[in-house]
Amino acid sequence: MTDPQVWLITGASRGLGRACAEAALEAGHRVVGTARNVEPLEELARKYPDRLLPLPMDVADRRCVFDGVERAAAAFGRLDVVVNNAGGMLYGMVEEATEEQIRAHLDVNFFGAVWVSQATLPHLRAQGGGRLLQVTSMGSGGGMATVGFYGAGKAALDSVGEALAMEVERFGVKVTNVQMGGYNTGLFATGTTATEPLPQYQALRTEMEEMWGDTAGPEPETAAPVILRLAALPDPPRRLIVGGQSFDHVLEMDRAREELYRSWEHLSRLAPG
Incomplete structure (x- = not known):
């Protein structure tokens, strides 16, 4: 086992963020779990009262992020692993999406991750190292109908993550784009905003829904051990696909x-x- 670390995980109330929080706590680490609503973390906080700090944070609010990161660093004295996981889904065709929907989506999925990166890097740099894991997607290398804006946000984060890895490596900070496959994170349920459908796209929409199918994918708990192992590597890769089928x-x-x-x-x- 590695020495106990302090993890900051955004979007920790459900899905992959929750799975990573539980796995890190079970491994003996301390965790700051952030979410807009931290109520789902209360039971876990009672189980680990001295090692889990639920912290309300809206990553779309830059000032809220910076204030929250300062509280997180002060609570446990340092930050070692940052998991930039908070995100949502904008589901629909490009023409259908409103300006408000597009901006709100990218405020969370892209800008929110940038704010977390900017807020945590001074702490990681000052202490001489750390890990910054940018949760992107296996599909961030190209667009696909109905999820174009989701892919766009993840592709932008992929690009910034690679640039960031070059910029901060000399400070001992390692950045990895974690390209997640299709896991049952609840993204298409509680985390989805849908556009108002245009009838002209109904045939394509039906084709895409048939392609997606009804399979929710593996549980995120099966991916969490890979994230922990990645965070412990002395020389981690700058990008990692998570999931064997996704790799293929x-x-x-x-x-x-x-x-x-x-x-x-x-x-x-x-x-x-």
Whole structure:
């Protein structure tokens, strides 16, 4: 077992965040679990009264994030592992989404993760190291109908995460984009905002719903041990796909993209740049 650490986990009230919080506590670590509503964490706090701090935090509110991180660092004296997990789903076609829906979605899924990164990095840098895990998605490498804005937020976080890894590695801070597969996190239930459907897209919507199917995926508890093992690595990768089937799907998508590029290479090379 590694030495006890202090974990800060956003979106800790359900899904992957909750599973990671439970796994970290069982491993002997201390956890600051944040969520807009921390009531679901009360039972866990009673079980670990000295090692779990439920902390209300709306990641879309930058000032709230910075104040919350200061409270988290003061509570346990340091931060070792930050899991940027809070997020939601905007489900619907690009044309259907309102400005308010798009901005609210990205405020949580992208900007919220940026605020947490900015607020925690001074602490990690000052203590000479730490882990920052950016929870993205296996699908962040490309868009897909009905979940385009979800993919967009995760792709943006992927890009920022890679840049951040280069920027802070010299300070001993390791950043990993954790590309999650399809787990039963409740994202499509309590975490989803749906657009107002346009009838013109009904056929495609039906096709996509049939493709998604009714399978919710594995429970997030099965992924949490991988997250703990990743956080303990002395030299972690800058990106990691979580899930065997997801690994295969990502490789398939990468191969298909390369084939597409190759098929139009002759046109690409007509330009000198």
